[in-house]
Amino acid sequence: MRRGGRERQLSLLCHYNSGINHHIIAFHKTRENYVYEYNLKVSFTGRRIKRFSVINNYVKNEKIDLIHTWGNSETIYALPIAKLNSIPLLNGSIRHGIRNNTLSQKFRTVVLQHSYYILGNSYAGFYANKIKIKKKKHFVLYNGIEEKFFTGFCTERRSIINKEKNLDNKSIVFVSIANFVPYKDYYTPILALSQLKDEGLSFHYFIIGKGPMLNEISNLISEKNLTDNISIFSDNPDIPYLLSVSDIMIHSSLGEGCSNAILEGSAAGLPVIASNTGGTKEIINTYCSLFEYKNINDLKEKILKTKNLLITTPDLRSKIMSITRERFSVKSFVNNYKEIINKILK
DSSP states (O other): OOSSHHHHHHHHHHHHOTTSOOOEEESSOOSSOHHHHTTOOEEEOOSGGGHHHHHHHHHHHTTOSOEEEOSHHHHHHHHHHHHHTTOOEEEEEEOOSOOOOOHHHHHHHHHHHTOSEEEESOHHHHHHTTOOOOTTTEEEOOOOBOGGGOOOOOHHHHHHHHHHTTOOTTOEEEEEEOOSSTTBOOHHHHHHHHHHHHTTOOEEEEEEOOSTTHHHHHHHHHHTTOTTTEEEEOSOOOHHHHHHTOSEEEEOBSOOSSOHHHHHHHHTTOOEEEESOTTHHHHOOTTOEEEOTTOHHHHHHHHHHHHHHHHHOTTHHHHHHHHHHHHHBHHHHHHHHHHHHHHHHO
């Protein structure tokens, strides 16, 4: 387990879902994890050779009704255990909306084809894994966002940011939430903003994330003379605070299933400009824009269009927040999950 998107959604389901008794079994221990943040009890299988017997005994002793797996390797262990104990298995390993054609991707597709019940967080994920959706056994559960992210715009906080970053009332504050990994694209936003700066745009750009490409992206920022325009936050910053002082979210990625970052930005009322990849088009609202992945000119055009939208639509943030709360609140997330589980167990 790590501090990733699937662990976060697992933690939210267990923390807010009082109607289902959850037992979490993990293969590996980590120091930093959403499971610990929500004070959830976790059992660990120990060494690989013991995993099958540990999980099987746990299922028998605790009289488990259903196994829900969140990754491919877990599903490989769980498939025979579910059959041995005559209980359903819900394969939830579909988390991305693109196909890489790697060996692991192909193997996941094979395991999915041997799974009766499948849960994904986007329709794009099913298509990417070459799974033809059948309503009675295949389900899509979009991620849920906690109430703390529904911040809206804070004028007082923004005044502080404007002073700190030497911005005026016409300046735009952008924000991105994505780790510094190859499939998360920071090059396109940075290069687009660099060109817009040369064309007269006043802005500041908050980047929230960590990862192996941090130094590479920092060097790019320096090369483009944007050190005064871009701030990087890598040590678990106050994300709701940063969203509450921002104007526009930019999300450029090779592929997503259901992006938590996009939903967090939408919850805060931000218009999101995102790359048109994976399941992103399934979750954006009418006030958001899609651009062609790695197309700098297209992104620049969408930035200027969204900047004008902020000016012409005074109640834009409240409209976006309302749409997001209706579709992606934790309450909706948990209720939809309960419906899926009840359909399987009925």
